Amino acid sequence: MEEFNLLEVNGLKKHFPLTGGIFRRVSGTVKAVDGVNIKIKSGETFGLVGESGCGKTTLGRCILRLIEPTEGKVLFEGKSLLKLNKKELQMFRQYMQIVFQDPYSSLDPRLTVRQTISIPLKLYNIVKGNPEGKILEVIRDVGLEKEHIDRYPHEFSGGQRQRIGIARALTVNPKFIVLDEPTSALDVSVQAKILNLLKHLQDENKFTYLFISHNLEVVRYMSDRIAVMYLGKIMEIAVGEELFERQFHPYTQALLSAVPVPDPESKKKRILLTGDVPTPINPPIGCNFNPRCSRVLPICRDTEPQLREIRKDHYVACHLY
């Protein structure tokens, strides 16, 4: 497979203003995404992990411009998405789709599966004439049957709804799909089905995925490369296997050691972090992780570390290396 960067994100920032009082004065900013650089290769699954509130979802949505970023660049096949006007953006969205976390709130309860799927078909003129064949094809691709077409979302289980959400994203033949925690609302056995489906669809259609999740085991299973995010910043990027074998950033080490292993005989040593994640309103000066880091150096408290390549394809933002 030829390798080129389908998507490049440069210095992306999203700051939400905090307003209060009668004049809605700005009293501070939440730095949800604070200077993120990533490159996603065509055909790969790029995993994005982090704890709740670290900005992973905001990052995913900023890339699609579902939220307008404050600063930075998003290049999709070399074109800058942030310069597009509304109409151009709409045409671009055909190539970039998203599957949301909660299959209960991401589907319109008043629309049948047929209606949900035919909206994007009409919008982008995917099929000329009768859309029936295409609807059926998409529905079968995600493992649903013909009789499901005229049902409403409430008639489906969580796993089936997530399949509808995936079907909706597939209809427009996208190149890039953001998967925002697609299985975290589901049980293990249903999760296995959805993960298998996503992998199968990728093999068939050569999709590029941005797979966002807080579940490290799932990300490991799905992704080619993984980025670890903490407080709006990327801490480490590496090839999946390598990240799990050898992590450099103290945060990644703690995060991975915290994952419970389904093996009662494993004698893994846990690195316990003290305290909680600081608020993104007033992130620490210097390295974001310095108040909780066990190997903190004086420099960590005043200079922000940059993401550097310390081994081949292994990027770390830490002063220790």
Added chain:
Amino acid sequence: MNDILLSIRGLKTYFYTYRGIVHAVDGVEFTINNGEVVGLVGETGCGKSCTALSIMRLIQDPGKIIGGEVIFRGRNLLEISEDEMKKIRGKEISMIFQNPTTSLNPVFKIKNQIIETIFEHQDIKKDDAAKQAVKWLEATGISSPYERIENYPHEFSSGMQQRIMIGIALSCNPSLLIADEPTTALDVTTQAQILDLLINLKKEYGMSILYITHNLGVIAEICNKVAVMYAGKIFEFADVIKIFKNPLHPYTEGLLRALPKKSKVEKLQEIPGVVPPLIDPPLGCRFYSRCDKSKEICRNAEPKMLEIEPNHFVACHIVSKSR
């Protein structure tokens, strides 16, 4: 050490709804020994929480406990009066829940919320109760407990709130703590902190824990024994190592195989089909329609829990026949 603390036999809790009778808990059996951590694992809606609430007798209308026994220290909790039950709840058996944010009352200082439990069960002066409350905050790892005890719940993070809940639950030295998905709403690093705290507190105070979760990783990490639940029934009950290394019930096997693998090439094993409805559940084994080993007998006769190996209980016709 291995005396039975709690023994549940044939527990049945049904919900009488307009659409029919929901057999949420349908003949659950397992035991908890002194000082043990027993995991209750199963997928959403299989009746895990309902089992816990039945033990505490907290089932509300239209639910009803219609049969079975919950023997706690030789007494059947289903037969004693509500007044006697009140003396047990919070003192002998206490419970922590999934969502700490909704379990704490937002309009009271956490001091009052801890003291409330202590007052209820102990004959104690207010000052001493306050001292105890501080002690429990400290034991659950909250820094500067003297100042923090005057705070309201919203001033704590959810990990901290769960620590406070644990403090409240342990404040009367219960012999059994029921933890209903206490870390499901938390992040992995916070989850690791809470699990660590529970293990340490257990070592110190020696209570038994019934740990309810759907996360098999957490089970492997802290439990001694595991009960696997499916559609209102316990399918397998054994030592944690046996469950993970030598699962006998096809459902347990399927559940373990469905976990994401380390190797990316390997396809995840799916369990075909869906959970049967709990209104009018199927006659025979509830896993019949999804099981790849099922035979004729599984459709018509319900399998009984049998001790297949010493301390390894399985409810499956196929397994019991092959022995």
